[in-house]
Amino acid sequence: MTLTIHQLTPVFAGKVSGVDLTQPLSRDAVTAIEAGMDRYAVLVFHDQKLTDAQQQVFSRNFGELEHTGGGNITKMTDRRLDPYMADVSNLDKDHRPLARDARTRMFNLGNRLWHSDSSFRAVPAKYSLLSGRIVVDQGGQTQFADMRAAYDALDKATKAEIEDLVCEHSLIYSRGTLGFTDLTDEERAMMRPVRQRLVRTHPVTGRKSLFLSSHIGTIVGWPMPEARAFIRDLAEHATRREFTYAHTWRQWDLVMWDNRQLMHRVTRFDDTQVRDMRRTTVAGDGLTVAQAA
């Protein structure tokens, strides 16, 4: 069984075959997957019947796991899964679909906006790995947009203008966009904005990309409305169809992506049906820019 990668769009995304992720991997297999990530930015593995423990073991091949604390309004005591598994489902602690007006559901609707995972953390995420445990048969796709291709396609004047811009990211902003502002003081403190460069350079390939996310609320030194209008224009450019790949889920798909090079979002589905997805996140290894004192 040899690991092979088949490219899915003219721009990016690869489908991997010839590897069983439930088993310990050889160093060569890990190296091949990492090289694939650097090149394709998102990799799809079908038919991987992972347990939470196996998913964590596989994910640790690529670095330390990010703890889920600080990324959601769900209290640790109300969580369905262990603290290193992000719960990307529509279920409550008792595995029942959330009510239409449940606060957690309102919060999680923010995933329908284009974003990069944990861009609201001072050290943003490296990889995300999402396992499809129970999938819906209509909607609920995950769409990806290639921020390297989007950067490359900008005109020279725009590239020069944005080169040194720094954005402020917070969950307050992405949720505010959807009119979800019902946050406690404690939650607001947890979601304090962090700063990220708008243009990042990939540590391995040296390629530049746009570090965009709906968590962005402003650009340092700009009036907020001007910053938001500009970021919207950039996000619209960056999510043009030719830069995107839409993943239609099958049960036991594992999709992993590089948050340093992509944005992603989920599309609408009938969430009275169960959709149970579980994410592990590989932590990034540094700041993109010095934080405000």
Next chain:
Amino acid sequence: MTMAIQPLHAGFVGKVSGIDITRPLSRDEVASIEAGVDCYAVLVFHDQPLTDEQQCIFSQNFGELEVTLIGQLSKPEDRRLGDRLELGDISNLDARNQVRARDDEKRMYALANRLWHSDASFRAHGAGYTLLHARIVPSKGGNTEFADMRAAYDALDAATKAEIEDLVCEHSILFSREQIGFAVRDDGNADKLRPVRHRLVSIHPATGRKSLYLASHIGGIVGWPVPEARAFIRDLMEHATQPQFLYAHAWRTDDLVMWDNRTTMHRARRFDDLREVRDMRRTSIKGTGVAAVPVPVAAE
């Protein structure tokens, strides 16, 4: 000279030639223009050196003029175009004809014109036609883009059409400004900021065609949790503004573009507004637009 309309897309946007709109028009000419805008939703007239007075006279052929909200919200000494509240000042100039500073509050307010919208959808009667005339255009950028809400409606799948048929949205100028982080101050104008309700699917009174009545002024759908409504409206906006539904108008001085707010959305694109002047004057036709849905008292 005979008036002719040349379509720029199939059934969307017509370029009008053979007419001088600075002079009084015959009843036939007015009827032809109305038929044209019903059919094409956007009409472009080149080389029309209109004065403010002439623009108002031409616009009045199509109904009574609407006063602008920003005019109503501004102090008299801050109005560049004087007492004529029905003439919208779509420029980056202050009352002394100087380019507005980067953090000028009127500039912040106007930046929301870069979001897709339908004029005055935040009023009980949204605008019918809008007429925008270019006096000074920047050397780069500042296009106005239009989206055909009839074609966008037609392209929805049957399930979505059924789902949205009876939905009612809440529109307010507050919501569009909030999207870009600008809080409009109340200042005793609460009545003008209060959300109004419009059906999401509207039917054009002349053609009978259905269209999506969308605008960034929408903040909610009646009966829906707000975040769910906003996420859904964003999806619909994205659908409705796909390249195949769009026309980008690159302005020349003395262009007049006239559009039907009941069948289109539009937005302005970025330009170097701290260094270049863009001076456009807008008139809108009152009360012939989409009518608000009465708010049942019991539901409040």
